[in-house]
Amino acid sequence: MPLSFSCATRLGGVLTVCLLATQPALAQLTEMPAQRLGLVPLPREVKAYTATYALPQKISIYATGKDGSNVAGLLKEMLTGLGKTVTLTSTRAGANIALLTAATPNPEAYQLTVDQQGIRITAAGGPGLFYGAQTLLQLLPARSAATAPVPYVRINDQPAFRWRGGMLDVSRHFFSVEFVKKYIDLLAAYKLNTFHWHLTDDQGWRIEIKKYPKLTQVSAFRKETLIGAQQLFKTPAEFKYDATPYGGFYTQDQIRDVVAYAQRRYVTIVPEIEMPGHSVAILAAYPELACKPGTYETWTMWGVNEDIVCPTEPTFRFFEDVLSEVTALFPGPYVHIGGDEAPKTRWKESAAVQEIMKKEGYTDVEKVQGWFNRRIEKFLASKGKKLIGWDEILEGGIAPSATVMSWRGEKGGIEAAKMGHDVVMSPTTHMYVNYGQSPKPHSPYEPLMIGGYIPLDVIYNYNPLPAELTPEQQKHVLGPQANLWTEYITTPAAAEYMLFPRLLAVSEVAWRPAAGKSYAEFLPRMGQQFARLDAKKVYYRVPEPLGLDSASVVRQNGKAVFTLRSLVPGAQIRYTLDGHLPDETTGLYTKPVAVPLNKGLTVRAVTITPGGRKSPPAELLVN
Structure with missing residues (x-):
């Protein structure tokens, strides 16, 4: 018919x-x-x-x-x-x-x-x-x-948004072509259509540029990597390193292979080449591009470095040569230039920068970055590409055609949309999937991570269309994007653990209008995806049991009664009442459990999947 x-x-x-x-x-x-x-x-x-x-x-x-x-x-x-x-x-x-x-x-x-x-x-x-x-x-x-x-x-x-993105940082830690393809497959399986590939940063340059071979001979490698959570260190004595050289890069043939792989799955790749900040790895190979003469090395720490490229003619020639090769490799409409976290300490000290400011009539050194970005934007336009950058690019002024990726909350995106710029909403408050999944900072039951706490429901309930914008201004919001930064994510399994199941929530934020979403209805549908993730050998985070929280516990007749459920079909829930970590040998949850009040008991429960994987524990101190 x-x-x-x-x-x-x-x-x-x-x-x-x-x-x-x-x-x-x-x-x-x-x-x-x-x-x-x-x-x-x-x-x-x-x-x-x-x-x-x-x-x-x-x-x-x-x-x-x-x-x-x-x-x-x-x-x-x-x-x-x-x-x-x-x-x-x-x-x-x-x-x-x-x-x-x-x-x-x-x-x-x-x-x-x-x-x-x-x-x-x-x-x-x-x-x-x-x-x-x-x-x-x-x-x-x-x-x-x-x-x-x-x-x-x-x-x-049909989708609610044109841009439905996922970013992978391969600079802090390098990921193989095989995993990059798997990442693209996982995006595509849940109808996300944009892969933002963060290819360069202080800790490593990851793309072959024929005209500048030292970028892959020198900049792609660091002599060692910091051990532990840098944000917890308070004195220089606490900084320890692994004394192990680390690095890697993609050849241009590998890039072409990945691009073709993504195109076949209707995924657009947006390459990111950081400038002018996060550029210490460049200076390690080409120190003549710095404002301050000296010897540089690919950085072994995380964070923001004051050593950035100088906005001189040699630097522009360098980036134009690099972008000429990059734009030839990536057929998508956008090139991301970063533009974030670029301290101006070296620029303020530079006679060359002072000369630029005098010539352009600037009294604020931040305006020089806007001037820098507009030159790069003009060059990209000559190659048929659109410039996109993090929301800092607004601070020095940008060309009308530039697109803003709002990461420091929504403020930058709102401002940009009101100015008529297209916007991708990617705020740390909702879309940073490298942030923690446990309410306890640096929980012993979670892998080492950068910090923060973004649970599944916070992501799911995000609306990329800020209420502060008029319907006409909201049209400039292309869509949302989830970001996976990899300072503390060293393996594919670790990346998958941070991504899933949160990427399932991201997919629904990107695909469905906010008015058509229900978190309560999403959870059982999400549960049916775990068997599919198992079949694809995805190392997702097993969700802890629901119901072990103060709001869910019923207090009556001197007892606390808790009713638990798992989000994983066919899973067991095991629990303890003495504060020990549950495992396969501890109590099997089959019906609501009552414990006496005012005894200071710690109840813990874990989900154990049919395949034997365990969740982090849910826990509650009963008073």
Whole structure:
């Protein structure tokens, strides 16, 4: 039966939803709650039914055109990984899955229908077909099965935001091409479409530049790395180092490979080349670019360094040469120049900078950075690229076409949007997934981290559209982005632990309008994703049991009664009443537990997954 569409424009023309005409085969069936599907992010409109389509062991996928063939090829790879035998066909008849095209205003919108005729994904082109395929994969069992029952559904979906980002810092700690591809896969699986690749910083330069070979011979390596949490050290004597050389970089061929990999998954890569601050690694190889003569080395500490490049003509030639190679490698529209945390101590002492200020009529040295940024912006524009930078770029003045990434809260983003600049909302208060996941600073049950506390609900409940902005100004908010800085994240497993399950919350912030979100409804859907993360060998943080907090405990008849539940399906909850850490041998939670009040007992509980992984403990001192 052919598909038909009706489209309606909403919210002043910003969002357009195209609805499938009612399918008689579905209209006569019994509906079930869409929640039971466990989809993340939850699609805009979902109707689910109790009937299922039996996807067989041998599957045929129909697709035509470049994008259809690309998505069909990706879907074949994914289904083959689930044990299926898949063939691609250009004949519609008999196909189990059909990828169809239809004109829709939003290229990322899609419609997914499953009924007795099979599975149909309809979109304007590649992005929408790809996102429909990701939703389909979440309707299938997490692991291979001979016959996969797919619930009958009718789904109409599109994203709330154009920019749905995740950043990975590979400068502080280097990550292999294999992991970068896995990171991109995980972004794409949850419909995030932008990979911000932080490639350079004081602690290491990670991209091959042919014209400046010392960037990979010298700047890509540091002699050693700081041991422990730097923010806790109070005296120089506390700073200890591992005496182990560390580094790495990506060749241009590797960059091209990763870019092609991302393009195939409709993920845009935004490279970040830091300037003028966070540039000590550059000075280690090319000290002549400094304002202050001397010998420099790639930094072995974290934080902000006062040694930055000098805004002289040799520095501009250096960055223009670098950006010429960078823009040739990355086809996306944006290049991130950083622009943050650039102390002006060296610039204030520099005769060259004083001459610039005199020539330009500046009395504030901060204006020199604005002048620097505008020159770089003009050069990027000559290469067909847009400049984006952290919100500090506002302080010295920026070109009208520049985009601002707001990280120091929302203030910079609000200011930029009011000025007419496009904005990406990435505040430390909500979107920094390198921050802690435990309310206890530097908890012994959590890995070493930079500090802070951003639990799952804080991320989920974030609205990237500040109420201070008018509807017209809100149009400049491209979307949200989660950032993973890696000062204390040294391995892929550590990165995954910080990302998940919080990235699932980020995906819903980016995909769904704020008015259509519910944290209480999100949690059980999130729980159904853990089996999928297990299948992908993602080392997520196992959530501690819920219910062990003062607000949840019921106090009656001289006792405290706590009722616990796990967010991981099939998991056990183990607990103790003596303050010891629970494990497989301690009490198994099966029903509400009562403990006497006024005894000073510490109750602790952990989740133990079906695979044997444990959560950090939830704990409560009962008084």
